Amino acid sequence: TQLLEQSPQFLSIQEGENLTVYCNSSSVFSSLQWYRQEPGEGPVLLVTVVTGGEVKKLKRLTFQFGDARKDSSLHITAAQPGDTGLYLCAGMNTGNQFYFGTGTSLTVIP
Amino acid sequence: EAQVTQNPRYLITVTGKKLTVTCSQNMNHEYMSWYRQDPGLGLRQIYYSMNVEVTDKGDVPEGYKVSRKEKRNFPLILESPSPNQTSLYFCASSLFRQGRDEQFFGPGTRLTVL
Numbered sequence: 001t002q003l004l005e006q007s008p009q010f011l012s013i014q015e016g017e018n019l020t021v022y023c024n025s026s027s028v029f030s031s032l033q034w035y036r037q038e039p040g041e042g043p044v045l046l047v048t049v050v051t052g053g054e055v056k057k058l059k060r061l062t063f064q065f066g067d068a069r070k071d072s073s074l075h076i077t078a079a080q081p082g083d084t085g086l087y088l089c090a091g092m093n094t095g096n097q098f099y100f101g102t103g104t105s106l107t108v109i110p
Numbered sequence: 111e112a113q114v115t116q117n118p119r120y121l122i123t124v125t126g127k128k129l130t131v132t133c134s135q136n137m138n139h140e141y142m143s144w145y146r147q148d149p150g151l152g153l154r155q156i157y158y159s160m161n162v163e164v165t166d167k168g169d170v171p172e173g174y175k176v177s178r179k180e181k182r183n184f185p186l187i188l189e190s191p192s193p194n195q196t197s198l199y200f201c202a203s204s205l206f207r208q209g210r211d212e213q214f215f216g217p218g219t220r221l222t223v224l
Contacts (some may be wrong), residue, residue: 009150031210041116042154042200042215050210088152090213096160096206097168098143098213100153 003027004089004101014080021087021104029091032065032072037086037103046074056095079094079108112137112142116201116216123191124224131186131219133201142184143168143213144176146197153200159184160206191223 007022019082024031031050033044047056049072056063060083062075072089089101112134123129135142143158145168155168173195175187181224184203188195198220202213 004152006152025139034213040142042202043213045212048210048212074185090153096141096154097158098164098167100145100155102150102152 003099004091006089006101006104008104009102010105012109015080015108016078019076019079023072023089023090023101025070028069028095029093031092032088033076034063035088035090037088061066081108081110082092084108114201114203114214114216116219118219119217120223121219125192126190129188129191131199133184133186133216135203135214136182137203137214138181139203139205141204142178143202144186145200145202146170148197156160156186166208170205193223195221196223197221
């Protein structure tokens with residue numbers, strides 16, 4: 001069961017460009033999290049959004065939770081090589097079970 | 111240092127040979143969980159535990175067992191491993207609070223079943 005679909009799956013951009021990653025579902029989630037994972041390590045939390053329509057900013061990263069709490073987006077402004085990694089969205093259903101998205105592998109070329 | 115530890119980090123075994131992957135956290139977290147990560151599929155939850163003696167199936171529980179006898183430990187047991195269980199496994203823990211809290215992940219266990 002893949003409740004959360006991320007797009008694009010792979011993204012390769014030049015340093016300084018902007019990008020958006022999407023996380024979509026037909027299910028409603030009580031909260032949605034974004035994680036970043038580097039090779040050989042476990043995912044690390046970037047942000048949690050809980051309210052429909054909520055927007056959170058973390059330096060050059062902007063996260064938005066859809067009004068219906070079914071989707072989310074991550075926008076990176078002026079990407080840097082240090083942003084390279086695997087970005088994962090994760091949502092929790094009413095049954096206390098977590099579902100992760102399929103992941104977006106981002107490469108920022110200097 | 112607050113952390114989640116897993117052992118072993120790497121394991122190569124053969125079909126049918128029972129194995130246990132240990133997981134321990136030192137943050138007094140109620141919620142613990144096991145995931146497997148496969149290319150193109152992201153992380154999929156195997157089992158989770160809301161507290162001691164309380165465990166529930168995740169999305170892909172078949173072929174796995176868990177136990178939560180102590181708050182800090184949450185071992186993953188493969189009674190009869192098969193090649194389709196070759197994967198990267200992560201243990202995680204969290205305060206939980208309706209899923210709003212961060213899940214802290216261990217370093218991962220790369221399992222190969224021949």
